Amino acid sequence: MATPPERIDAGPVTLRRVRATDAGAIAAAVSASMEYLRPWMPWANPAAAERRSQLARVAEADQWWESGIGFTYSVVTAVGGTLVGEISLHRRAGDHIAEIGYWIAASQAGRGYGTAAGTALTTVALALPGVMRTEIHCDAANGASAAIARKAGYRLDRIEQREPEAPGESGRLMIWVRDRAGPPSGGSGPE
Numbered sequence: 001m002a003t004p005p006e007r008i009d010a011g012p013v014t015l016r017r018v019r020a021t022d023a024g025a026i027a028a029a030v031s032a033s034m035e036y037l038r039p040w041m042p043w044a045n046p047a048a049a050e051r052r053s054q055l056a057r058v059a060e061a062d063q064w065w066e067s068g069i070g071f072t073y074s075v076v077t078a079v080g081g082t083l084v085g086e087i088s089l090h091r092r093a094g095d096h097i098a099e100i101g102y103w104i105a106a107s108q109a110g111r112g113y114g115t116a117a118g119t120a121l122t123t124v125a126l127a128l129p130g131v132m133r134t135e136i137h138c139d140a141a142n143g144a145s146a147a148i149a150r151k152a153g154y155r156l157d158r159i160e161q162r163e164p165e166a167p168g169e170s171g172r173l174m175i176w177v178r179d180r181a182g183p184p185s186g187g188s189g190p191e
């Protein structure tokens with residue numbers, strides 16, 4: 001089963017497999033970023049700002065990691081190790097596509113952290129056996145997220161209609177894709 005490394009160097013930030021001791025910092029970042037996250041993240045609610053619920057999320061992320069279907073990282077500054085957000089990679093059963101999702105704390109936004117994290121995880125994902133394509137799904141109204149996709153080398157493949165899941169969404173879901181360069185090599189979907 002192909003598993004990405006637990007630590008990925010992404011220039012100004014480091015991606016580090018999320019762990020239980022991050023729960024307090026994640027809850028604090030979510031709490032301080034609530035109004036920033038709420039338009040786009042369906043889970044951005046008061047419960048998500050509690051350490052207890054983040055501990056449960058980390059436990060769930062551990063299960064995903066061990067079963068090879070989902071890999072969640074804390075995004076921390078390379079210097080100082082401050083937690084500034086999260087990024088995750090999800091493999092879809094039965095195909096060769098992996099999807100990347102992310103958030104960065106409001107106080108840390110606009111510093112290139114989201115782009116650095118998204119670019120680094122994309123590179124790692126496309127080198128995993130069996131992953132031929134990575135995708136970023138974002139609402140058409142989410143300009144910052146689309147900017148990350150564009151800067152990380154993705155192309156807009158299509159726009160799908162769907163019910164908005166968060167208050168800022170328009171219901172037009174952009175599917176950004178980046179394909180592995182070169183011929184297919186090894187592996188199949190998640191085992």
Ligand SMILES: CC(C)(COP(=O)(O)OP(=O)(O)OC[C@H]1O[C@@H](n2cnc3c(N)ncnc32)[C@H](O)[C@@H]1OP(=O)(O)O)[C@@H](O)C(=O)NCCC(=O)NCCS
Pocket residue numbers: 036037040041102103104105108109110111112113114115116137138139142143144145147148
């Ligand atoms: C999307 C998000 C992760 C961006 O993180 P970030 O660290 O601020 O991103 P970066 O600093 O790397 O880059 C942001 C880019 O978006 C651009 N941007 C910001 N707001 C924008 C907008 N409304 N329209 C277009 N571009 C925008 C910035 O100019 C910047 O591009 P530049 O460096 O070329 O100027 C962060 O805004 C966030 O967490 N948002 C809420 C959660 C979310 O939407 N997650 C994604 C769900 S699909």
